[in-house]
Amino acid sequence: MTERTSFDSHRPPSRELLDDCVHCGFCLPTCPTYVINGEEMDSPRGRIYLMDLAERGEIPLDRTMSAHIDSCLGCLACVPACPSGVRYDLLIEAVRPQIERHVPRTRIDRLVRRAVFAVFPHPARLRVAAVAGLLYRRLGLAASLRRLGVVRRLPAQVRAAEELLPPVRFRSLFGRMDAVVPAVGERRMRVALLEGCAQRVLFGDVNAATARVLAAEGCEVVVPREQQCCGALSMHAGREDEAARRARRLIDTFERHEVDAVVVNVAGCGSSMKEYGELLRDDPAYADRAARFAASVRDVSEVLAQLPPRAERHRIDARIAYHDACHLGNAQGIRQQPRDLLRSVPGVEVTDIPEASICCGSAGIYNLVQPDAAEELGRRKAAAIESTAPDVVATANAGCLLQVRRFLTTDVTLVHPIQVVDAAIRGVPLGEERR
Amino acid sequence: MVIFRIVEMTSRAVGTSWPAELAAVLGPDSVITDPARLRTYECDGLTGYRVVPAAVALPRSTEEVAAAVGVCARHGISFVARGAGTGLSGGALPVADGIVISLQRLRRILHVDPVNLRAVVEPGVTNLDISRAAASHGLYYAPDPSSQQVCTIGGNVAENSGGAHCLKYGFTVNHVLAAEVVLADGTVTTLGGQSQHLPGFDLLGAFVGSEGTLGIVTQVTVRLLAKPAQVRTMVADFATVAAAGDAVTAIVAAGIVPAAVEMLDNLAIQAVGASTRSVYTADTAAALVVELDGPPDDVAELFDDVQRICRDQGSTKIMVAADAEERALIWQGRKAAFAAVGRISPNYFVQDGVVPRGRLAEVLGRIAAMADEAGIRVANVFHAGDGNLHPLVLYSEADGEHDRAERLSTEIAELCVELGGSLSGEHGIGADKACSMPRMFGEDDLATMLRLREAFDPAGLCNPGKVFPTPRLCGERPGPYRPHPLETAGVIERL
Ligand SMILES: Cc1cc2nc3c(=O)[nH]c(=O)nc-3n(C[C@H](O)[C@H](O)[C@H](O)COP(=O)(O)OP(=O)(O)OC[C@H]3O[C@@H](n4cnc5c(N)ncnc54)[C@H](O)[C@@H]3O)c2cc1C
Ligand code: SF4
Numbered sequence: 009m010t011e012r013t014s015f016d017s018h019r020p021p022s023r024e025l026l027d028d029c030v031h032c033g034f035c036l037p038t039c040p041t042y043v044i045n046g047e048e049m050d051s052p053r054g055r056i057y058l059m060d061l062a063e064r065g066e067i068p069l070d071r072t073m074s075a076h077i078d079s080c081l082g083c084l085a086c087v088p089a090c091p092s093g094v095r096y097d098l099l100i101e102a103v104r105p106q107i108e109r110h111v112p113r114t115r116i117d118r119l120v121r122r123a124v125f126a127v128f129p130h131p132a133r134l135r136v137a138a139v140a141g142l143l144y145r146r147l148g149l150a151a152s153l154r155r156l157g158v159v160r161r162l163p164a165q166v167r168a169a170e171e172l173l174p175p176v177r178f179r180s181l182f183g184r185m186d187a188v189v190p191a192v193g194e195r196r197m198r199v200a201l202l203e204g205c206a207q208r209v210l211f212g213d214v215n216a217a218t219a220r221v222l223a224a225e226g227c228e229v230v231v232p233r234e235q236q237c238c239g240a241l242s243m244h245a246g247r248e249d250e251a252a253r254r255a256r257r258l259i260d261t262f263e264r265h266e267v268d269a270v271v272v273n274v275a276g277c278g279s280s281m282k283e284y285g286e287l288l289r290d291d292p293a294y295a296d297r298a299a300r301f302a303a304s305v306r307d308v309s310e311v312l313a314q315l316p317p318r319a320e321r322h323r324i325d326a327r328i329a330y331h332d333a334c335h336l337g338n339a340q341g342i343r344q345q346p347r348d349l350l351r352s353v354p355g356v357e358v359t360d361i362p363e364a365s366i367c368c369g370s371a372g373i374y375n376l377v378q379p380d381a382a383e384e385l386g387r388r389k390a391a392a393i394e395s396t397a398p399d400v401v402a403t404a405n406a407g408c409l410l411q412v413r414r415f416l417t418t419d420v421t422l423v424h425p426i427q428v429v430d431a432a433i434r435g436v437p438l439g440e441e442r443r
Numbered sequence: 444m445v446i447f448r449i450v451e452m453t454s455r456a457v458g459t460s461w462p463a464e465l466a467a468v469l470g471p472d473s474v475i476t477d478p479a480r481l482r483t484y485e486c487d488g489l490t491g492y493r494v495v496p497a498a499v500a501l502p503r504s505t506e507e508v509a510a511a512v513g514v515c516a517r518h519g520i521s522f523v524a525r526g527a528g529t530g531l532s533g534g535a536l537p538v539a540d541g542i543v544i545s546l547q548r549l550r551r552i553l554h555v556d557p558v559n560l561r562a563v564v565e566p567g568v569t570n571l572d573i574s575r576a577a578a579s580h581g582l583y584y585a586p587d588p589s590s591q592q593v594c595t596i597g598g599n600v601a602e603n604s605g606g607a608h609c610l611k612y613g614f615t616v617n618h619v620l621a622a623e624v625v626l627a628d629g630t631v632t633t634l635g636g637q638s639q640h641l642p643g644f645d646l647l648g649a650f651v652g653s654e655g656t657l658g659i660v661t662q663v664t665v666r667l668l669a670k671p672a673q674v675r676t677m678v679a680d681f682a683t684v685a686a687a688g689d690a691v692t693a694i695v696a697a698g699i700v701p702a703a704v705e706m707l708d709n710l711a712i713q714a715v716g717a718s719t720r721s722v723y724t725a726d727t728a729a730a731l732v733v734e735l736d737g738p739p740d741d742v743a744e745l746f747d748d749v750q751r752i753c754r755d756q757g758s759t760k761i762m763v764a765a766d767a768e769e770r771a772l773i774w775q776g777r778k779a780a781f782a783a784v785g786r787i788s789p790n791y792f793v794q795d796g797v798v799p800r801g802r803l804a805e806v807l808g809r810i811a812a813m814a815d816e817a818g819i820r821v822a823n824v825f826h827a828g829d830g831n832l833h834p835l836v837l838y839s840e841a842d843g844e845h846d847r848a849e850r851l852s853t854e855i856a857e858l859c860v861e862l863g864g865s866l867s868g869e870h871g872i873g874a875d876k877a878c879s880m881p882r883m884f885g886e887d888d889l890a891t892m893l894r895l896r897e898a899f900d901p902a903g904l905c906n907p908g909k910v911f912p913t914p915r916l917c918g919e920r921p922g923p924y925r926p927h928p929l930e931t932a933g934v935i936e937r938l
């Protein structure tokens with residue numbers, strides 16, 4: 009059988025994993041792409057079927073195959089939905105690099121991907137891009153260009169990136185955090201904080217809030233300065249070597265610090281860091297270390313769930329719609345902790361969003377490389393959020409914040425849940441917590 | 444020999460320009476002809492049968508369905524409707540050289556009418572979404588197949604699907620008031636109507652359960668029910684499967700009509716335990732899920748009665764759901780059971796036989812003995828109140844158990860007929876059990892059914908090769924089932 013497979017021998021999806029799928033279809037209604045177009049090949053069941061056929065050598069790895077693998081958001085909504093325990097997460101992670109190696113991309117797709125990976129994981133470059141974007145917005149250039157219809161004439165992929173740029177504040181761009189934030193009162197834990205590459209630049213506020221809340225709750229927070237991108241975006245796009253390189257470097261950096269946990273506030277980063285063991289399993293120098301590191305990774309809401317609140321929270325009267333980021337809810341099974349965290353603030357009413365399991369379309373770089381589907385999903389999500397008439401939308405992933413903000417039509421405050429707690433502890437109104 | 448006519452008519456020459464014509468009426472985005480993509484449509488929930496269609500059409504409206512069917516009619520091309528593809532009898536199995544018409548882009552809920560207790564929906568809407576849409580009015584759609592979160596109302600109508608709560612509330616046929624259908628020549632018509640008492644033949648009744656052989660449903664008017672005032676649910680454990688079977692008989696004999704009575708045996712409980720937050724006792728031989736609903740006083744009284752009967756029948760433990768969340772967990776486990784079996788066995792066949800309720804203990808005993816003899820495990824999870832069995836025959840393809848398991852599976856189905864029951868309770872005949880039909884029906888019966896079918900679809904283009912035995916699948920002569928040469932060769936398989 010193996011000699012007829014269309015995959016190369018470097019970590020192809022395993023036959024056992026493929027065989028777990030019994031073709032029952034329970035995953036279909038949770039899949040965003042299937043919800044949009046109703047085509048079997050754009051459903052989890054259909055994608056697994058294509059992988060299965062390729063594994064048997066019955067179909068080639070070509071543009072048809074890559075179209076349906078690329079269109080997968082990697083939101084993993086199909087994983088908890090599957091009664092048969094199919095590890096779609098492992099399957100798609102095995103197939104993406106195969107596609108990356110064997111299927112030539114169209115020129116424009118190649119360019120966009122190259123541009124994304126040349127900028128996003130590099131804070132310095134992203135900062136330049138963001139400042140350019142900032143000036144572009146500040147000077148009203150955006151508006152005038154839009155009025156002239158220039159933006160509309162750009163290819164959809166370029167437009168997507170432009171519309172995603174958040175209204176960045178100068179201060180948060182260049183704010184550098186102290187390397188060690190001491191615990192307030194008796195120390196309960198010592199943790200290391202991941203800054204995140206895009207997060208650091210675009211959402212420095214969130215990092216500051218995270219460090220403040222952790223400290224207020226008795227954590228000594230170390231922020232290793234020399235840290236770089238965790239490789240989540242690369243992994244998500246099937247750039248396996250690049251992801252592995254970044255993982256090794258991050259492990260090196262964090263291993264220098266003696267901590268109880270590595271804390272992450274970006275769902276996408278956290279979920280891929282928890283998989284380092286899997287990613288580096290074939291690397292003798294790193295396999296064990298990666299597994300140990302992965303086991304120490306915690307989302308900030310997980311850490312706080314273990315620490316009974318010590319710092320007093322001031323009242324915030326707000327109706328908060330909590331949006332489960334796919335890489336927190338589906339990939340890490342963290343749904344309750346962020347809600348509990350929000351509810352720890354008196355006055356906060358947490359509401360769930362209809363169609364909660366359907367991805368917002370952000371999904372790593374998805375909104376940049378599959379702009380049409382991402383736009384439809386973004387609109388759908390924004391409408392679902394607005395149907396709950398919230399004052400605030402909270403979600404624990406940078407990508408989701410960017411994506412949702414782009415499609416909301418009403419004026420709601422968008423925050424990371426930690427910012428709500430931060431504002432409550434500091435007793436400042438929400439939305440003005442930035443210093 | 445009327446029985447053979449369908450097949451002969453479908454092999455008529457296929458014109459060359461029809462794909463272009465399809466693309467012209469539906470738009471190129473709505474027609475799939477690429478070979479790799481087509482393969483994802485080659486089977487439904489029953490993966491043992493596979494046929495690659497010539498094209499898949501994805502219409503967005505009744506008009507587009509009619510237009511696509513019109514193209515088929517003009518060119519003499521067979522077509523097969525497809526909902527979510529969860530069918531377990533190969534009903535949506537494509538026809539080679541034919542097209543699949545997927546209803547997955549007709550997913551709108553058109554109208555919920557809380558005054559007249561009905562909803563009008565497109566065929567691709569999932570069963571559960573109807574209840575979700577009605578929930579704000581305190582209403583729901585009663586038939587609840589275990590696949591309800593994914594299977595479509597169109598598929599339900601075609602299969603006359605049932606579910607756990609059909610014991611008290613009846614099957615799909617009891618809850619559909621009207622259906623807009625596209626007939627095989629492309630005409631659009633409505634069967635049934637707003638009133639439940641229409642004079643003349645019950646054409647809607649004939650259509651429900653026809654497994655896609657009479658036309659394509661493009662709009663359905665379903666009946667909604669008020670949510671019961673009180674619902675109470677228990678799980679009663681038993682030391683033997685037979686004792687659980689006797690308890691079912693005793694409950695029904697006492698004149699109680701529970702909303703649902705479901706049984707899981709130990710293997711099924713193991714499978715469920717591996718997958719969800721299981722509320723079932725891991726080492727019990729069998730468990731009955733009994734649910735009662737209705738006015739609170741009645742429910743309270745009968746619930747006590749049922750508990751007493753279960754204890755009298757030797758129940759070892761009774762767990763009563765404390766709240767809605769616990770009830771949901773009980774049902775989540777029950778409804779995930781089929782697919783969860785994938786966790787304890789690489790491959791499995793699922794049967795759908797029905798036996799008279801009084802013979803439940805007997806049939807389960809005989810199935811266990813047959814399984815022992817074959818050296819194959821059989822898990823049971825089924826609608827006990829209806830006597831509708833779903834024996835899951837577990838086997839490993841890789842270990843060469845396929846043939847033995849297949850034989851056992853067929854023997855179980857035939858045992859059900861022998862005990863005065865039926866080949867299929869709710870999954871349909873489809874491609875899978877077509878060859879077994881002569882075991883249940885004489886030639887005259889089948890010929891009569893075929894005349895009805897031909898009245899709707901004289902050219903035999905609409906889902907041919909399903910329900911009725913055909914020489915292609917069943918050998919040259921109809922009659923008591925014998926394995927087809929292709930089966931013997933292992934090319935095709937039956938459950
Ligand atoms: C895990 C699992 C559990 C299940 N549990 C149950 C259960 O408890 N009870 C039960 O009854 N069934 C059950 N089923 C079987 C299946 O879900 C039902 O038969 C369901 O009604 C099929 O719906 P579908 O949309 O998937 O139809 P498909 O599988 O796509 O099609 C089924 C048949 O309907 C026809 N059809 C589909 N749509 C239309 C239409 N619009 N017009 C005309 N014909 C159409 C097709 O041609 C085919 O013959 C289960 C299946 C699975 C996988
Ligand atoms: S729910 Fe799981 S077993 Fe069922 S089709 Fe999807 S992946 Fe396969």
Ligand code: SF4
Nearest residue numbers: 039080081083084086
């Ligand atoms: S990961 Fe998300 S987009 Fe991809 S198949 Fe699963 S549900 Fe669909």
